[in-house]
Amino acid sequence: MILVTGGAGFIGANFVLDWLAQCDEPVVNLDKLTYAGNLENLASLKGDARHVFVQGDIGDAELVGRLLTQYRPRALINFAAESHVDRSIHGPEDFIQTNIVGTFHLLEAVRAYWGGLQGAEREAFRFLHVSTDEVYGSLGPGDAAFTETHRVEPNSPYSASKAASDHLVRAYHHTYGLPVLTTNCSNNYGPFHFPEKLIPLMIVNALAGKPLPVYGDGMQIRDWLYVKDHCSAIRRVLEGGRLGEIYNVGGWNEKPNIEIVNTVCALLDELRPRADGQPYASQISYVKDRPGHDRRYAIDARKLERELGWKPAETFESGIRKTVMWYLAHADWVEHVQSGAYREWVGLQYASPSA
Ligand code: NAD
Ligand code: DAU
Secondary structure: OOOOOOOOOOHHHHHHHHHHHHHOOOOOEOOOOOOOOOHHHHHOOOOOOEEEEEEEOOHHHHHHHHHHHHHHHOOEEEEEOOOOOOHHHOOOHHHHHHHHHHHHHHHHHHHHHHHHOOOHHHOEEEEEEEHHHHHHOOOOOOOOOOOOOOOOOOOOOHHHHHHHHHHHHHHHHHHOOOOOOEEEEEEEEOOOOOOOOOOHHHHHHHHHHEEEEEEEEOOOOEEEEEEEHHHHHHHHHHHHOOOOOOEEEEOOEEEEEEHHHHHHHHHHHHHOOOOOOOHHHHEEEOOOOOOOOEOOOOOOOOOHHHHOOOOOOHHHHHHHHHHHHHHHHHHHHHHHHHOOHHHHHHHHOOOOOOO
8 A cells, every 4th residue: 555645635635536546556645634635625535445544744753653554555655745835925834844844754754664674565665755846946038947957946935845855855865775756846737726826716716706816927937737647747756766866747838827817717708707798807916926936937857758758648728628627517615615714814815915
């Protein structure tokens, strides 16, 4: 079996669902269920004996140690993190605790477990750390896309905490020989994406008749990848990645934010037109920029393609259409995630919407 951390969040839940749709190898899913963790994402696994959910913290080394001893997983995939840049700007502490201190305790527990393994079990074990392109910092307009050897230059408390966790993972390989793999992926989108992030926020706000807040001039560039392609890349790296290596994951889909917002609006105009016949784009509102806002990310994923034969299956056009259709078909999920805690966040972040 495998142990997944953060498997009730956006990417982790997609990974667990895809994993169990493709094989019968059981998954132990350790998740703290922060505001971003949602068991509704895993509702289709109710009663499925192949999925064992455990609520807990990656920073609880004793709990992690117990789970490792009890289930003897052949791999651990670490998705658990605080993941939202804007929240890290309002309050970095949770990011330091989970992404740095939590990853450290997790690594210690795994080191103790792996140290006790022998023979084939020890040879086969893998620790796969899921990280982000944001650790590389920001690119200028003509710069080449990030490769795995790009300097690490994080600019937000979130990306700095992820970079620190990447360094710890690297050090545990170099010093203790822990069999680690790291993936650095670009912006994901797709089902179960929490509506604090750009694409789901735009869908949810558009349908609710609210403003669509675009930071600054809206010309910041992100490199978008459909979440299921990220999951397939992780599976590929887990199967065949070289120990201690970093693999960048991306879809060669660089787009300015305003283009993303306009695409979402156009799809909604087609699939769920406004009652008054006006375009959703009329709800776009330019607001104050994010402090320290990275201008451009772009991922060079050629190493993953060359070494492991991975390529994304979705184009941006097919993935974004599927995504908008998923949100339209899951009004209950959307309503439930917009809990009191979500409303508090929206109140804090978007209190003075004008630039
Ligand atoms: P998310 O915020 O949707 O989910 C994070 C999950 O981790 C939640 O279920 C939460 O409850 C859990 N969690 C948080 N702290 C925990 C702790 N201390 N112990 C156990 N569980 C804890 O995040 P996501 O977007 O699914 O991202 C997953 C991972 O992928 C993160 O490590 C993130 O840095 C990385 N990543 C995300 C993207 C993206 O575009 N979303 C891109 C590249 C990499
Ligand atoms: O690049 C990978 C990263 O992508 C992941 O590591 C992070 O976990 C994930 O949250 C994401 O980070 P971003 O900051 O790029 O994502 P976000 O959806 O918050 O913002 C995307 C872009 O849209 C960014 O340039 C900021 C802008 N934006 C965002 C929000 C929420 C807006 O213009 N308005 C908004 O209301």
